[in-house]
Amino acid sequence: MSFLALVTLVVRDYDEAVAFYTDALGFDLVEDTDRGDGSRWVVVRPPGGPAGSALVLARAKNPAEEEAVGAQTGGRVGFFLHTDDFTRDHTRMTTAGVRFLEEPRHEPYGTVAVFEDLYGNRWDLLEPAPDA
Structure with missing residues (x-):
């Protein structure tokens, strides 16, 4: 495989x-x-x-x-960090100084918010929906 x-x-x-x-x-x-x-x-x-x-x-x-x-994906979200507890990780990351570019939102595929790493690369923090 x-x-x-x-x-x-x-x-x-x-x-x-x-x-x-x-x-x-x-x-x-x-x-x-x-x-x-x-x-x-x-x-x-x-x-x-x-x-x-x-x-x-x-x-x-x-x-x-x-x-x-900081521009490896041309300004698009290029990395997707899945979590089993969005609130826990969002709170911990925010407290640690991670810069979120938006408020958390609920989509059919799960709870998500875009953040930047220290260089400006964009990431999704995503807790997939239970049926996604």
Whole structure:
């Protein structure tokens, strides 16, 4: 069986990105390995998430990559963080300083609100509807 294992997210700085994803979003730091050339292999994922649902945080290493930081999906929501308790996670994330771009809304597919990561990439926080 095939599956999508990792997705790379280009970041400005490893440590600030790790701090945001672990502290503000509550992700687990799966791996942080020095590669010996000034780069690191950094993997984070939501707690309890399957092994195949993780982000590689890759520090931008040239001007083209630096320009892509925060705009990797052209301003569209590019990442979807599912939760089993929207209110709990929305409250925790808001308290941690995560910037939501809208009030939570109820859609046929679930409760959702768009937020930005520390670089401006847009995410949905989504609690799917029970029958979705």
